[in-house]
Amino acid sequence: MAYSASILTRAEARLKQAQRAHQLDQARRRAEIYRALPRTAEIDRQLRQTAPRILAAALRQGLGQEEALAALRRENLALQDEEAALLDQAGYPPDALEETPYCPLCNDRGWRGAAMCDCLKDLCRQEQIAELSSLLDLGDQSFDTFRLDYYDRQTWPEFHRSPRENMEFILSSCRSYAENFDAYPHKNLFFNGPPGLGKTFLSACIARVVSEQGYAVVYDTAANILSRFETRKFARYGEESRQAEADTRRYLTCDLLILDDLGSEFTSPFVQAALYELINTRLIEGKRTVISSNLNLEGVRQRYSPQVASRLEGEYLLMAFFGQDIRLLKKQR
Structure with missing residues (x-):
């Protein structure tokens, strides 16, 4: 679809604004949950540190790569289960702390290969109608x-x-x-x-x-x-x-x-x-x-x-x- 460069530019700018607003909303929600459930913040820190800590321990103890990875998976799953239980008890959805893209179809690129994603296409459509309304x-x-x-x-x-x-x-x-x-x-x-x-x-x-x-x-x-x-x-x-x-x-x-x-x-x-x-x-x-x-x-x-x-x-x-x-x-x- 041959949208004008000006329409596409405005639509892409609005998409970036929507993505930033989505990221801020996620950050605010995460901060809210961390305040209400401090243990979830500690679990997230542990999850980020699990891989380097276990790999370092594996090297010290002479464990093989497969054993180290198995230990990593076990510890991660245990932490994730604990966090999910805490969220559920507080009435939050299980993915409340996950970082998700504004548009999961294109992962916030606005394009899916050479095709325009629906998220950007919808904004182009809105900008085009606004432009037509001025004429x-x-x-x-x-x-x-x-x-x-x-x-x-x-x-x-x-x-x-x-x-x-x-x-x-x-x-x-x-x-x-x-x-x-x-x-x-x-x-x-x-x-x-x-x-x-x-x-x-x-x-x-x-x-x-x-x-x-x-x-x-x-x-x-x-x-x-x-x-x-x-x-x-x-x-x-x-x-x-x-x-x-x-x-x-x-x-x-x-x-x-x-x-x-x-x-x-x-x-x-x-x-x-x-x-x-x-x-x-x-x-x-x-x-x-x-x-x-x-x-x-x-x-x-x-x-x-x-x-x-x-x-x-x-x-x-x-x-x-x-x-x-x-x-x-x-x-x-």
């Missing part, structure tokens, strides 16, 4: 809070159905897309229609649900995304160039890219080429994309290129939004 209003935006009552039940002749019927289909499709992200038959969605009809709201709903499943999700406007491709190409060597390279790589490789407001950016031959590179590369790599725009396919064809329009028409599930501006209706109510 999208994820506060109360969910499929369950989407208001269908703002959409007219009267049939619009040019669409052969009502805005309400249309949005019921779109809402159901978007929910299924998000909840069955890997299995949904259409990998890509194209929302088009006038402003104020719910395109960004549903994009936020999809982003939330897919992020919560642990997938790497990137949301941004078309203007910001395409400007990073421009910076990647024209920036001189240095931090700006490296950052633009990292950003564009993330746009190309993340599990889900949500490209909002296509058509609002300044258009040039370079922007047209960058948009085609973005869409075509993600199609080739099998990566999923959601695009929203005020443009229909004919508008995309005229503004960008027939090739871009062809990719959208052939590889995206097209969802046309129509109806009255919801923002205006909310003000009127």
Whole structure:
């Protein structure tokens, strides 16, 4: 999963904090038990000293290695049994004094071989949702809070159905897309229609649900995304160039890219080429994309290129939004 470097860095920092807090909790618990049961502190000291003491005695007495190890095991087991009995009598679990990792799956490395451990993955997911929340209003935006009552039940002749019927289909499709992200038959969605009809709201709903499943999700406007491709190409060597390279790589490789407001950016031959590179590369790599725009396919064809329009028409599930501006209706109510 192509989490950004900033998300991974923040998640790793939080994991280290959690590990330190876990170690402090263990130290506090150990100190508490030692105060309540001083004999356990003495036993732990003896256990740490058993090996060198018995090996030294074995050398003095001429015992063999196997005899020394057997004596070591007997003494250790006796001390451990005594300590376990003391803990049990005081109501502590038998492992109360053991030093355990915060995450036993990866032993606090955050990785299990080349795979990210669940402990780090969960923190990446939280950081990603926090990052998305700074760009999208994820506060109360969910499929369950989407208001269908703002959409007219009267049939619009040019669409052969009502805005309400249309949005019921779109809402159901978007929910299924998000909840069955890997299995949904259409990998890509194209929302088009006038402003104020719910395109960004549903994009936020999809982003939330897919992020919560642990997938790497990137949301941004078309203007910001395409400007990073421009910076990647024209920036001189240095931090700006490296950052633009990292950003564009993330746009190309993340599990889900949500490209909002296509058509609002300044258009040039370079922007047209960058948009085609973005869409075509993600199609080739099998990566999923959601695009929203005020443009229909004919508008995309005229503004960008027939090739871009062809990719959208052939590889995206097209969802046309129509109806009255919801923002205006909310003000009127």
